[in-house]
Amino acid sequence: xxxxxxxxxxxxxxxxxxxxxxxxxxxxxxxxxxxxxxxxxxxxxxxxxxxxxxxxxxxxxxxxxxxxxxxxxxxxxxxxxxxxxxxxxxxxxxxxxxxxxxxxxxxxxxx
Amino acid sequence: xxxxxxxxxxxxxxxxxxxxxxxxxxxxxxxxxxxxxxxxxxxxxxxxxxxxxxxxxxxxxxxxxxxxxxxxxxxxxxxxxxxxxxxxxxxxxxxxxxxxxxxxxxxxxxxxxx
Numbered sequence: 001x002x003x004x005x006x007x008x009x010x011x012x013x014x015x016x017x018x019x020x021x022x023x024x025x026x027x028x029x030x031x032x033x034x035x036x037x038x039x040x041x042x043x044x045x046x047x048x049x050x051x052x053x054x055x056x057x058x059x060x061x062x063x064x065x066x067x068x069x070x071x072x073x074x075x076x077x078x079x080x081x082x083x084x085x086x087x088x089x090x091x092x093x094x095x096x097x098x099x100x101x102x103x104x105x106x107x108x109x110x111x
Numbered sequence: 112x113x114x115x116x117x118x119x120x121x122x123x124x125x126x127x128x129x130x131x132x133x134x135x136x137x138x139x140x141x142x143x144x145x146x147x148x149x150x151x152x153x154x155x156x157x158x159x160x161x162x163x164x165x166x167x168x169x170x171x172x173x174x175x176x177x178x179x180x181x182x183x184x185x186x187x188x189x190x191x192x193x194x195x196x197x198x199x200x201x202x203x204x205x206x207x208x209x210x211x212x213x214x215x216x217x218x219x220x221x222x223x224x225x
Binding site for chain 2: 031033040041042043044045048050088092098099100101102103104
């Protein structure tokens, strides 16, 4: 079945780059997403990438997709304390109505 | 503010009871999704409705049911509650139910079963 996996925790120093990794199993995935959940809040879409793209950059965020290995990563440049949150990787097919979420990676920032 | 509202914000109840969680989607969104977030299970998709009809089902227990009303608001009913049902329940909405599918999440209802 469909599955999305990501590591549970990541700790980085303020100002460094954070790289959050994700693997998925569904080869028919068409859209891949990164959502952010801040403490006490719901999830918010950060960025997404179509499966026919290799990379997408949006300000401090860079998404890399390796479709062959079914591997997705999110790089946050110059990580700030406000980036502390849980980051969810997710995927959906072109005709699928549901999004499959990973378990989330908790990013903590140390001074 | 995503535009999705959920009530109540917190709910404390006892085992065996029944509760109803309510969600109002963003204006114009036809799809509503329900998720359960617990510490040990992560974010689990429960069910989706599109324009009043059930569209997709996930890991929803038989004790749980949902519906979407003509005004597009949705309710999630949880019955015969168990301690393990304690979790955050999120509702999300999106304009359509297919393809590129940005979902807008509400703030969640925290359910505590004692």
